[in-house]
Amino acid sequence: MSEETKLYLLDVEGATSPISLVYEQLFPYAKRHLEPYLRAQVREPWIDEELAADLALLAEENTAEDKSAGAPVLASPEEGASWEGAVPEAAAYLAWLMEKDRKSTALKALQGRVWRAGFEAGELVGTVFDDVPIALARWSREGRVAIYSSGSVEAQQLLFRHSSAGDLTPYLSAYFDTRVGAKTTAASYRAIAAAMDVKTEEIAFVSDVVRELDPAREAGCVTWLSVRDGNAPVADPHGHAVIASFTDVR
Secondary structure, eight states: OOTTOOEEEEOSBTTTBOHHIIIIIIHHHHHHHHHHHHHHHSOTTOOOHHHHHHHHHHHHHHHTSOGGGTOOOOOOOOTTOOSGGGHHHHHHHHHHHHHTTOOOHHHHHHHHHHHHHHHHTTSOOBOOOTTHHHHHHHHHHHSEEEEEOSSOHHHHHHHHHTBTTBOOGGGOOEEEOGGGOOTTSHHHHHHHHHHHTOOGGGEEEEESOHHHHHHHHHHTOEEEEEOOTTSOOOSOOTTOEEESSGGGOO
8 A cells, every 4th residue: 555545435235345235234134124113213203304304305316317227206295294194105115225236325324223232232233354453453553544435424434333243333434425525436536535624635445346446546646446255356457457356455
């Protein structure tokens, strides 16, 4: 790794954690618990303002959907009306988004709420690869470490606070999700650099997805392609340096 690196920016799925964590644990847990969670939280007379905002964003995203693709219809309640009657439609749309593996900001926020309960109850554990804790400790001494994932900031914090290696959050300086921008656009990496007060050339980004690494490199970042066990095979790494473990990062 270059001596100029000041920020180690890490993807989660396929980089710090096995992809199976998401598809075999987190997604199934969310599918089982989202509708019961919403039913419990939107009952009158109170609804959390942030939850109401997440649901409004979900309905806004639904409005932009091409319904011919099979997306369930979700309409916002009329002004002053409760979300309670819209819970079945919201749950159906959320399930559809998960099935399509869509990077919906509203979905990620609502999943994070459900996962919080699961992590705090000990029903979920944030599995990380064995080499991750040592690497985070070392990199946090050398510079700073941040997470950039399509999962919500809250979900990221939960995963690393309740990880299989204990609480890893002391090693992490910042968390970024799709609210900073899509991982497939160079502008997102420039925005992260600005937020962290570093140059893009001082960022080393690790991901298992070439279409994320390409724009990061376009923005000026150092890039590393993660090829962990369980990751999808990559036929062409597009010239990105390849690592099988964080111990390979030099």
